[in-house]
Amino acid sequence: MKKNIRNGASFRSGSTLCNARGRVYTSCGTPVFCYAATRCGDMKSEHFQINIPLNPFYPDLFSNFVHLITGEGQVNIPFYMTVLVFVSIVLLGAICAGIIGSLSGLGGGIVVIPLLTIVLGVDIHYAIGAALVSVIATSSGSAAAYVKEGITNMRLGMFLEIATTAGAVAGALISTSAPSSSIAVLFGCALIFSAGNSLRKKEEKVVTDSSTLAKKLKLPSHYPLTKDKEISYGTKNVIGGFSMMGLAGMLSGMLGIGSGAFKVIAMDTIMKIPFKVSTTTSNFMMGVTALASCVIYVQKGYIVPDICLPVMIGVLVGAMIGSKILIATDPKKLRVLFAFIIFFLAANMIYNGIKGNI
Amino acid sequence: MQLTDRMMQKIVGNVLRYGVRTVLSVGILGGVIFLIEHANETVDYSNFVEKDQHIFTVVDQIFIGVGDLDGRSIIYLAILILFFTPLLRLLLSLISFILEKDSLYIAITILVLLIICLSVYSGFAH
8 A cells, every 4th residue: 555655764864954942843843742852862773654645646746755853873763653743733624624515516425535535644444434423413413403494304314314224234235345435436426426516406306296106105395485385396207216326325335425415316306305304304314314324334344433533523524614605795606616626526535546546 | 285295394493403403502512522632633535435334323423422422423422413403304204294194295205214224234244
């Protein structure tokens, strides 16, 4: 693996940056706390290990940044990223991911996976686990508001959850045996699809008639438009929507994403449910869908608390900031910008997946 | 029926909201303890080590860890509470469908719960 090339590599002492307090600085400005650095003075001709994940954007540039310190001769410091540095970077990154996720309408989990895998060199399985935990948190947080407003169609959600949970279990089981690189490529493709879909024009169309199966399942419902005005809507093509939901659930379980884009397509495009109801119901379903695959993730060791916590808090905070920005600005222009950022991340994931870097 | 639907929506909304708040407070507490204990240790998550533990074993270990005030276990406890919010939401929906005597949706909810239980068995030991 590329990111581990530098493991165990020894460096000649270049520019000396170690200070008396025992800190080691890389030229990119990040203080890397180095537990052996207090021995600065007596470090001579031992080998030291570098375990900073290399940034694949500039692998050589980055490794050039890693200068070490000493007096004369070679230096030997066990040189890893510490928990504090790692957690801080993940937290900040997850806040950005949460903001991008809520402004682009894709959710923070989908942005946090490239951050963890490409920038920090975390294995994609751990990244998936952390992202899915954050998906449950954000969906529960925002679903709370929608459910109270009465826009969510709880019956529809419950019925379609049969498909999404079954798909999620299948997807999570597939991901345990799938190699990281192929998951990365598939993730990139799902990301591109979702980004493209977020740019699609949405028209609020309401159909009034329903298919017989939909009526039997009591799926047609109504949602409040204003305080005393309600809109009734019908539901069509239940089987088509149900199958698409199975696929959405499978992607969610395999890739650790909420796969909201796929869920909304199932409801809005196939079943002809109004867009507002589709998005809120999709959000409502995410928690239960994610739960089905999370149970498998826990048993397979995907869930690492020290990655999950900063990701979860960061994405939640980012989503809150994002919703404030959404109120203050016109989201249309922002969406195009963020769709491009996400497209770039996706291309990067696919490229690194094919090259086997992930 | 309309009335119970509305009430249900309120209760479910509250469960989701307070669930997330509880998770955050427990998680932050665990995170602080974890950082105090382990801030200067090193991390390496570049290689995935697959585990094969039953969820009850994991939960057992977490509770033992929480008893010892281990930061990681407290964070994990918060994650488990997070998992309980959608589960609780499912159980509440089941209750509301039972109150409405809607046998079709009672069956559907039970089916969803069964699939989640199935994931416990399919994920472990194969």
